Amino acid sequence: MATPPDTIRNFSIIAHIDHGKSTLADRLIQRTGGLTDREMSSQVLDNMDIEKERGITIKAQTVRLSYPAKDGVTYTLNLMDTPGHVDFAYEVSRSLAACEGALLVVDAAQGVEAQTLANVYQSIEHDHEIVPVINKIDLPAAEPEQVRKEIEDVIGIDASQAVLASAKSGIGIDEILEAIVTRIPPPKGDPTAPLKAMLVDSWYDPYLGVVILVRVMAGVLKKGQQVSFMQAGTTHLVDRVGCFRPKIEQLTDLGPGEIGFITAQIKDVAQARVGDTLTDTKRPAAEALPGFKEVQPVVFCGLFPVDANDFEKLRESISKLRLNDASFSFEMETSAALGFGFRCGFLGLLHLEIIQERLTREYDLDLITTAPSVVYQIELTHPDPAGITQIDLHNPADMPDVNKIKTISEPWINATIYVPDEYLGSILKLCQDRRGIQQNLTYVGGRAQATYELPLNEVVFDFYDRLKSLSKGYASFDYQQIGYREGDLVKMSILVNEEPVDALSMIVHRGTAEVRGRGMVERLKELIPRHLFKIPIQAAIGGKVIARETISAMRKDVTAKCYGGDATRKRKLLDKQKKGKAKMREYGSVSIPQEAFIAALRMGDES
Template sequence: MNQTALAPQAGTADEPVEISHIRNFSIVAHIDHGKSTLADRLIQMTGGLTEREMKDQILDSMDIERERGITIKAQTVRLLYQAQDGETYTLNLIDTPGHVDFAYEVNRSLAACEGSLLVVDASQGVEAQTLANVYQAIENDHEIVPVLNKVDLPAAEPERVQQQIEDVIGLDATDAVMISAKTGLGVEDVLEAIVTRLPAPKGNPNATLKAMLVDSWYDAYLGVVVLVRVIDGKLKKGQKVRMMGTGATYDVDRVGVITPKLATLNELGPGEIGFMTASIKEVADTRVGDTITDEKKPTETMLEGFKPAQPVVFCGLFPVDAADFEDLRAAMGKLRLNDASFSFEMESSAALGFGFRCGFLGLLHLEIIQERLEREFNLDLIATAPSVVYEIQLRKGANDEGEPEVEELHNPADMPDVMKIEEIREPWITATILTPDEYLGPILKLCQERRGIQKELSYVGARAMLVYNLPLNEVVFDFYDRLKSISKGYASFDYQITGYEAGDLVKMQILVNSDPVDALSILVHRSQAEYRGRAMCEKLKDLIPQHMFVIPIQAAIGGKIIARETIRALRKDVTAKCYGGDVTRKRKLLEKQKAGKKKMRQFGKVDIPQEAFIKALKMDS
């Protein structure tokens, strides 16, 4: 490594930074293309941390991020770099997640920067998330520097990938920086490219304060820590500031930067990215994208801000042991402190007891929240089948006001009477799938099975790029797993929600001994209701133990039964105590048993074990 690149990190905190020497940039890429590893090398080469303090994926602070090798939260770090022209530059780096579920993290990170490093794996090439993230960067008017990573691998084909970037994205990749983030090869060139090719931020230090709230998290000692990007003016310690979106005012306790340790300053000037604390109690009080301004001299115009992250997948989380309910409530409250996109409300189920209906941004988000609850708070949880949010258009006069009304349906069990419903609308997505040519046939078949509408099919070298419109309901269960298994892991998938469309959807109920089981209600498309109903009944037949009476298991839409399975009765030998004698004695006992079973069938209660719910709800695989 070039030792001249190392700049002293200490002692420079209080010096005001000249705006022309600031570079704000984010790293965008597909999952596993080397964003976090490149961030490690940049921190190491600029002396952000000593060799002793360094560890791999230093910005991935959660255990679950390090174990899975993914970034969940966007992380920020300020570095000082002495360039070849002798000047010292301040680099504000934001490392962003690559997974589709955390696209909202990427969006707000990009809004705080003027440029992006587009990292592409030189062996894998352009993938679906590469496209999604780079288009977001282009929408934010970013200057983009292509970086080809992993050029030291035997399978690397940098020339082919350069051509691919030009063909697919339309970016000029002739001067792409060739690096190996793992070994540090070429990282010095990345630092020079940041300084020479990315623009400096613009801003007026003498104007009134205008800053963007980029992120916030909860710290046990400091309260809520707010990450800000100063656009105009200065943010100082002791200043009284106002959040323009919520109207709340706060006194600033401290301001500073993340290096990646927290370092306090006296003030932050225009173009800088840093943090502030102001005795804020809850993360919910700090809306991402809000404008922070001076209370005495507020700015006239607010920043555009972002749409709040909308949950798209809902599922019920219930404690296995009912006594853990209060612990679960407390654990969810703590998780909510650091993840404002996670929402929950209490619900109860006849089968599973008390629990919570939770909203997530996707299945990976659901999986990570569930794993964090189980691991960090030592809870045993049951998750019900994930479902999406439906819109229900009620008929005129169906509600008290007499106007047509649109309701959101999160749980199929809460669906209103069919006679009141005009139509049911379901969310649709536009999915982009990149796959090697040999797996194209099975993937097309999978998309057709899931009611997909093909929009586009084009080729990028030997790889096909598919664009499909699909109902989110069909994707949310096991689409991603099926896609990966069909393509032996080579296909990549990205989606965006496009809106709601009316569909021929019906509520399918499962009846056990003629009683409906709420926890097993699902909304399905009419064309697939019979297949789903039959599969669910067959599964439950194996999961529910035999009772002393016959148990019918039925799938029903309204009053119409569409599938049925029967669990045979356990037969007790009531004639065992009859030794010889008249046959009428035996017949009398058998008749008595028959009458008892008939009565039991009318009034008998069926015990459904909890594991039967879990397995039946996972039946989509």
């Protein structure tokens, strides 16, 4: 039997990384009896090892809790634990669209940070009732009153009734539960209307197939019902309906305002796209829910096995991982230097790092990752045979001939950086060096908020690492894409012994090409071992070499056996050696060790 909508509260928890979101979720589950003390573990909703180790949430999770409130009514609370990182912003927006309110968790010592800001504005756009929670009040450095003022100044919401809590110690948990019940509105929805449910998330379960997390907006979703996905255009039969408490509980139906899961014999996660609308096939809704968009990869890189024999294993592992993550895309590619591998698309750098780490850990693979690059839009001077005048370039190695290119455009982002005052100078210099355009600079307490427009190309390498090291870890960074802009971009090739190495080619801005090229060849000189012949390492744009280093040859002393005698004897032997070296250089191949690739690409921007 469906739960009456006026006793349902749907809410999510918004917070910056490491502000105590997962710990608070643990305490709420524990307090409402979702799990016994014996079954409880820390970060219970983070079910991947990487999530627990890094203290981040990668997949949105949901849990249904029963809370007997002080007014005598038992309420059903649906908690959505959303990822905090910018790479998963679309997933967060769909999770927020499934709720009526949000708990805004702010660290009493750290204050408001960049990702808190991005997600809270999304929440305000969805017309949510926001309940501020000032967490970690038992820390020695906690300044709850200062943070209360900061929430009002920076975000502009009333924090006079903010709940003071410590999720770790269990302080203020009852007050938070009461605030959820009294301040967050119940969902609306007509149970007699045609079914309209939003697909909030989907993942692959080896026993159940694809599991779909849904929020019913109107109508009733029953077991045995024939449903259609309005955006994907597919029809499926619902064979299981249920909810998580956090253990699976089977239900007969889901009514308006309820959040639960269904399975419908779907084999591929790509068919169940986040944000799609489910409706009854026999009695469909007039229009789909708004806000659906195709998830587009932003960063691309090549993944190659260190051992060429692992290629089939890599193919199998990537296919399995794709079952759980529809936003990750891949296609096969080959490289003269690295052999067979895959060109993969990711939502951002954290997403790339997580996929790479999961492949290494869960599938025991040693991988080489080529330099990450973004998608460039190239306008051609003349249409190609198929009549196309604009192409999307994912791999620098596929760049067309310079004479055929009219313009190259690159993606730009709007970045918000929060940084303590004493580190501001070095952060501003970092942004200037990366071709940033300053939009705004304001102060909130002892911290500066800098807003910059930056090319995404300059951010994907190591911008985040540099930001953290320059600010001793205190800066926080968040960004939104703002579209494409034309730029003076060129393809820089790296030649080793006059042979181009396609895995090291990259697209750079003409102004920074020389510095980037010089840094790359200097690093490769240190990393490539000496051979019996001289090896030139060059960075070139088109036919013009912009930087060069030479690895000197290992020298065998051929004149060691000459004792005295005429100098021409020595000369004859040295000339013979010289000819041999020239011949060897012509036919000899340079073996670049895998470690050299990894080091050169990982540090591809530390110039």
